[in-house]
Amino acid sequence: MSTYTEDLRKVTTRRLIEMKQRGEKISMLTAYDYSMATLIDQAGMDVILVGDSASNVMCGNITTLPITLDQMIYHGRAVMNAVKRALVVVDMPFGSYQGNSKEAVASAIRIMKETGADCVKLEGGAEIKESIERILSAGIPIMGHLGLTPQSINKFGTYTVRAKEKAEAQKLIEDAHLLEELGCFAIVLEKIPAKLAEQVAKELTIPIIGIGAGGGVDGQVLVMHDMLGINKGFSPRFLRRYADLNSVITEAVQNYIKDVKTSDFPNEKEQY
Numbered sequence: 001m002s003t004y005t006e007d008l009r010k011v012t013t014r015r016l017i018e019m020k021q022r023g024e025k026i027s028m029l030t031a032y033d034y035s036m037a038t039l040i041d042q043a044g045m046d047v048i049l050v051g052d053s054a055s056n057v058m059c060g061n062i063t064t065l066p067i068t069l070d071q072m073i074y075h076g077r078a079v080m081n082a083v084k085r086a087l088v089v090v091d092m093p094f095g096s097y098q099g100n101s102k103e104a105v106a107s108a109i110r111i112m113k114e115t116g117a118d119c120v121k122l123e124g125g126a127e128i129k130e131s132i133e134r135i136l137s138a139g140i141p142i143m144g145h146l147g148l149t150p151q152s153i154n155k156f157g158t159y160t161v162r163a164k165e166k167a168e169a170q171k172l173i174e175d176a177h178l179l180e181e182l183g184c185f186a187i188v189l190e191k192i193p194a195k196l197a198e199q200v201a202k203e204l205t206i207p208i209i210g211i212g213a214g215g216g217v218d219g220q221v222l223v224m225h226d227m228l229g230i231n232k233g234f235s236p237r238f239l240r241r242y243a244d245l246n247s248v249i250t251e252a253v254q255n256y257i258k259d260v261k262t263s264d265f266p267n268e269k270e271q272y
Contacts, residue, residue: 011046011087013119013141013185019046019218020207026219028209029227032058032075036224037082045086047209049121049221050076052091052151057225064150065094069107076115089143090117094151097122097131104131108140121188123149125175129182136183144179146172147213148191161212163192176200176208188221189213191238212238 009015019026028047031037032054040048054075055067069092076090090111097104108120119141122128135142148162156162163169172192179187186207189197194214201208201217210217222239225231229244259265 008085010085013087016046016087016186016207017205020205026207026209028219028221030222030224031079031082032224034078034082037079040224041083041086046219047221048079048083048086048088050079050088050090050115050117051223052093053223055093057223057231063153065153067093069093069096069110073111073114076111076117080116087119088115088117089119089121090115091121097135098124098128098151101130101134104128105134105138105140108135109138112140119143119185121145123151125171126178129178132179132182132184142184143209144176144184144187145190146175146179146187146192147189147197150190159191161191161193163196169193169196172196173200173203176204180204180206189217191236212236 016026026046027044028049029040029045030049030051030053031040032050037048050072052064052067052072054071055061055064058075059067059071061067072090072093076088080088092104092107092111096107111117111120120135121143122132122135123145125144125146132142132144148156148159150159153159163172169192172189173196176187176189184206186209187200187204188209188211189200190210191212194216197208197210197213198216207218209219209221211221223231226234226239227242229241229246230249232246256265
């Protein structure tokens with residue numbers, strides 16, 4: 001058995017902090033349904049993110065903005081039905097927490113009650129301070145998200161690397177410290193310079209999880225469909241594909257079609 005799956009204790013927010021303290025890297029991957037979450041959890045993943053990337057890979061939307069709170073709860077519940085060990089984080093979707101802290105805590109409570117998830121993730125820093133405070137006051141753990149924040153794509157107008165300029169980099173550092181001070185248990189840094197991400201990871205005591213943020217952080221996260229090669233239309237520099245399931249699945253489906261058309265399936269042993 002892999003050394004990464006020998007410890008079958010439930011992963012908690014506290015355990016992630018302990019992992020950082022002893023220098024153990026944190027593995028994190030997205031999942032959106034029962035079957036894939038079962039496989040990912042059994043493989044020994046530390047954290048499973050029910051990401052609003054479901055808007056893209058599950059629903060076919062161009063951005064993450066269209067996915068609703070009800071849809072995120074649906075995916076979160078499916079994943080929680082499968083997971084026994086990993087910490088499960090559910091993204092709060094666009095519009096469920098920005099600008100209205102009362103709505104934010106109500107949305108977070110719905111996620112926790114209706115999915116059974118361990119915590120939620122929010123994008124942003126000082127501008128969502130009040131929402132973070134209200135959610136934390138309800139006893140709900142929060143993972144922050146800074147750098148490239150896909151829910152703000154219409155503001156940025158591009159998915160290019162963020163915080164390359166001094167002013168934006170300084171704001172990111174300040175926001176990261178603020179999130180820690182408010183009580184967030186971890187932060188995702190997306191698509192920022194590796195040196196900046198490493199600096200943040202060293203300055204903060206909470207775990208920093210990177211996606212396109214270099215190797216100097218405390219852990220890594222990828223979107224499952226990208227990592228497994230299901231989605232071939234997305235090829236950023238930071239993505240490493242560990243499989244080519246696009247080709248494997250396509251070939252299997254084509255073979256099934258052929259066998260049906262030629263009456264090879266089902267054969268006599270496959271009938272009652």
